[in-house]
Amino acid sequence: MAQNGNKQVFSPWTDPSAKPLIQFKNVTKKFGEFVAIDDLSIDIFEREFFALLGPSGCGKTTLMRMLAGFETPTTGTILLSGQDISPIPPNKRAVNMMFQSYALFPHLSIWDNIAFGLRREGGSKDAIAARVEDMLRLTRLTKFARRKPHQISGGQRQRVALARSLAKAPKLLLLDEPLGALDKKLRQDTQFELMDIQEKTGTTFVIVTHDQEEAMTVASRVAVMDEGRMIQVDTPDRIYEAPNSVYVADFIGEVNIIQGSASQSGDTVDITFAEGQPTIRGTTDKKFANGEKIAFAIRPEKVSISAEKPDDMENALQGKILDIAYLGNISTYHVELPNGQIIKSQIANTRRISRRIFTWEDTVWVSFTDTAGILLKV
Amino acid sequence: MRRFSWFNATALTLGFAFLYLPMLVLIFYSFNKSKLVTVWAGFSTQWYGELFRNEAFLDAAINTLKVAVISSTIATVLGTMAAYVLIRSGRFAGRTLFSGMIYAPLVMPEVITGLSLLLLFIGIGLDRGILTIVLAHTTFAMCYVSVVVSSRLMTFDRSLEEAALDLGCSAFEAFRLVTLPIIAPAVISGWLLAFTLSLDDLVIASFTAGPSATTLPIKIFSAVRLGVSPEINALSTIMISVVAVGVISASLISKRAAVQQKRDEQAADRAAG
Numbered sequence A: 001m002a003q004n005g006n007k008q009v010f011s012p013w014t015d016p017s018a019k020p021l022i023q024f025k026n027v028t029k030k031f032g033e034f035v036a037i038d039d040l041s042i043d044i045f046e047r048e049f050f051a052l053l054g055p056s057g058c059g060k061t062t063l064m065r066m067l068a069g070f071e072t073p074t075t076g077t078i079l080l081s082g083q084d085i086s087p088i089p090p091n092k093r094a095v096n097m098m099f100q101s102y103a104l105f106p107h108l109s110i111w112d113n114i115a116f117g118l119r120r121e122g123g124s125k126d127a128i129a130a131r132v133e134d135m136l137r138l139t140r141l142t143k144f145a146r147r148k149p150h151q152i153s154g155g156q157r158q159r160v161a162l163a164r165s166l167a168k169a170p171k172l173l174l175l176d177e178p179l180g181a182l183d184k185k186l187r188q189d190t191q192f193e194l195m196d197i198q199e200k201t202g203t204t205f206v207i208v209t210h211d212q213e214e215a216m217t218v219a220s221r222v223a224v225m226d227e228g229r230m231i232q233v234d235t236p237d238r239i240y241e242a243p244n245s246v247y248v249a250d251f252i253g254e255v256n257i258i259q260g261s262a263s264q265s266g267d268t269v270d271i272t273f274a275e276g277q278p279t280i281r282g283t284t285d286k287k288f289a290n291g292e293k294i295a296f297a298i299r300p301e302k303v304s305i306s307a308e309k310p311d312d313m314e315n316a317l318q319g320k321i322l323d324i325a326y327l328g329n330i331s332t333y334h335v336e337l338p339n340g341q342i343i344k345s346q347i348a349n350t351r352r353i354s355r356r357i358f359t360w361e362d363t364v365w366v367s368f369t370d371t372a373g374i375l376l377k378v
Numbered sequence B: 001m002r003r004f005s006w007f008n009a010t011a012l013t014l015g016f017a018f019l020y021l022p023m024l025v026l027i028f029y030s031f032n033k034s035k036l037v038t039v040w041a042g043f044s045t046q047w048y049g050e051l052f053r054n055e056a057f058l059d060a061a062i063n064t065l066k067v068a069v070i071s072s073t074i075a076t077v078l079g080t081m082a083a084y085v086l087i088r089s090g091r092f093a094g095r096t097l098f099s100g101m102i103y104a105p106l107v108m109p110e111v112i113t114g115l116s117l118l119l120l121f122i123g124i125g126l127d128r129g130i131l132t133i134v135l136a137h138t139t140f141a142m143c144y145v146s147v148v149v150s151s152r153l154m155t156f157d158r159s160l161e162e163a164a165l166d167l168g169c170s171a172f173e174a175f176r177l178v179t180l181p182i183i184a185p186a187v188i189s190g191w192l193l194a195f196t197l198s199l200d201d202l203v204i205a206s207f208t209a210g211p212s213a214t215t216l217p218i219k220i221f222s223a224v225r226l227g228v229s230p231e232i233n234a235l236s237t238i239m240i241s242v243v244a245v246g247v248i249s250a251s252l253i254s255k256r257a258a259v260q261q262k263r264d265e266q267a268a269d270r271a272a273g
């Protein structure tokens, strides 16, 4: 197994003897005729921080609701610690869920909302109070403890929902967009808190997020979903660097997709993508038929821009700067090739903006190495 | 503040006049000295005295209150349960039929409801009295309660119950700790509705009341047929006062709750600051 300094890298999914905490086995969920989850199988391991990513309506919430016990699969089984959970009612599952809609109890104060689950467990008054105070402090809600949910802001409500689901310290926590309404600073702090909690308690997290950066930061693995199916389940770096499809490459981060036809020799592939343009050379361990339609995907930060044609790069294309998007720390240059294709290139702004070398309408070279991009079937 | 236009002022005056003028007249004449209802002969409270010496009226009044409290309470429990089942259980065989049947008594002429209940009580050999009136009122008030409660439940956010289950509640605890407190205002207004319906029901009560027990509306109605007496005015005034006190205290209680909430909030702010 890979070593990282002294620390063993956490990757139970590569260990065939590891027992998954959650197993979806060919789970399909239909609402009437509509297929919300389509023959889905995944394993999630204990202590994982598993992030679900996907466009709106792809079935993330449905997946979570099946784990929490509010929906039953139409076909297939879900195992929790090797046990079929379908006969277990939601209140008997060692699972807590933070609802996308928060579902705070409007008639109870923030304090009582957080204490709600603890009181159901029994336990002494003092223990409950101490736990609630901890949660309030963690989510920075101490001063709102006596308020009702309708007397606080949207982001504060979200934190109450988070605190309420964390309070019982369950074995499995399902967080449906837990941080979406928070500002960046608070979101980052809370992310670290979550990771900290996870490290301390060994809780397994399944988290839905629309924020890729968040998924990248916190997740041990990321699952990209589309229309009820898992497209790719992998570590964040693999998802980013080695997407298995155009869909994933396009969904995660920014990417240039160049489509063309392949001609392979060994592990190098030359792609003809437009008349009058040089071919693009990439490397792969996959096999493509000669003339097969393929897509070349390359991240903008792996594309450089220069005034002269560089001679140390395998690929160099000439174009004209169409647009420059200034994002503070970086700028994205949109370069139009003669065939109309646009290539984005991201450059760190190491100089002040007034000292920028290139500007609109400049003719430049975009270049990248043959290992910088990835070849995908279309 | 916006000023009243003369149109608003007129509309308001007319509206309130329509609502309250008859009652004011009635209250006014209940303090009339004369035995003739429409002839003013000076202020007196003698009819109130007479009223409290009239055992038949007092008995009827007590019966009415008993019936109203018991039947509206049972109707609220049953009606809330029915509404909950109808809204929550999703689709089951015969659901449409069931919900239709619950609401049928709403549109049924009271005479028919009363008659059918009468036939039922005779059929099963139940002696007519307080019990039969309570049963009859429960039956017809229940559907009003379930209409009020189910319209509240329809807008109730289901995920609140799910959250309660998720946090370890049984289905019943989720209802008791989350659903019921939230729909409580609807349940209370259902109860008040049932209570007032029972209080002033004449038709069904006259079918199901027996010689042993009669209610105030029946008593008043039969007394009025012999001519309106100032005693009836006095009785009606008392009823109006009871209702008014009830309504005012209900609104005071809710206002107090709002004020309390505000104070909590300010206390929280002070603790924060």
Ligand SMILES: Nc1ncnc2c1ncn2[C@@H]1O[C@H](COP(=O)(O)OP(=O)(O)OP(=O)(O)O)[C@@H](O)[C@H]1O
Pocket: A031, A034, A036, A054, A055, A056, A057, A058, A059, A060, A061, A062, A063, A100
């Ligand atoms: N109770 C239901 N009845 C019918 N269709 C439903 C039901 N619940 C969800 N769906 C459908 O199933 C699909 C998946 O819904 P789900 O809530 O899981 O999406 P999601 O991935 O969580 O989306 P979002 O990111 O917007 O929250 C949607 O198309 C939705 O319309």
Ligand SMILES: [Mg+2]
Pocket: A060, A061, A062, A100, A176
């Ligand atoms: Mg969702």
